[in-house]
Amino acid sequence: MTRPDRLLQLTRTGYGLALLVDPPRGHPGFGRPLRLxxxxxxxxxxxxxxxxxxxxxxxxxxxxxxLHAASMLTVAARAHRYRHPALAQAGAALAFAAAGAALGRRPAPVAP
Structure with missing residues (x-):
């Protein structure tokens, strides 16, 4: 695994762990089961x-x-109550998709 691949997966792991931690009371967003x-x-x-x-x-x-980004954009368009967290989720999913696609365009490392 290349260093950029490792960085992407570590970033995704941190993001996943952050979603598993309960935010402070009164935090607007999805319910705990969906965040988990x-x-x-x-x-x-x-x-x-x-x-x-x-x-x-x-x-x-x-x-x-x-697909996750598309589903969150649909939620944002249809459920005003969840618009902000859905847009945040869509943005994160699009960022991960763009990073993964960019890594896919990199040439494979050549062994010495």
């Missing part, structure tokens, strides 16, 4: 992408992130 699900998904995706760092797995990860 989203955090667990990010942790699982980081683990799979780190364990099997192939272009195919990275491509599936980018696809999952794009």
């Amino acid at each position: 699900l989203l955090g667990a998904r990010n942790l699982a995706q980081a683990a799979v992408c780190a364990a099997v760092p192939t272009p195919a797995v990275r491509g599936v990860g980018v696809g999952v992130d794009l």
Whole structure:
């Protein structure tokens, strides 16, 4: 696994862990069960992408992130109460998708 791949998966792991921690009382956003699900998904995706760092797995990860972004944009458009957390989730998913896609364009490292 390349250093940029490692950095992406460490970032995703940190993001997943942050979603698992309860924010302060009164924090606007999704309920605890949904935050736990989203955090667990990010942790699982980081683990799979780190364990099997192939272009195919990275491509599936980018696809999952794009589907998540699309679902959150739909929530933001239809549920005013969840607009801000949904847009934040969509932004994070798009950032992860863009990073994964950019890593997919890098040439494979050449062994010495």
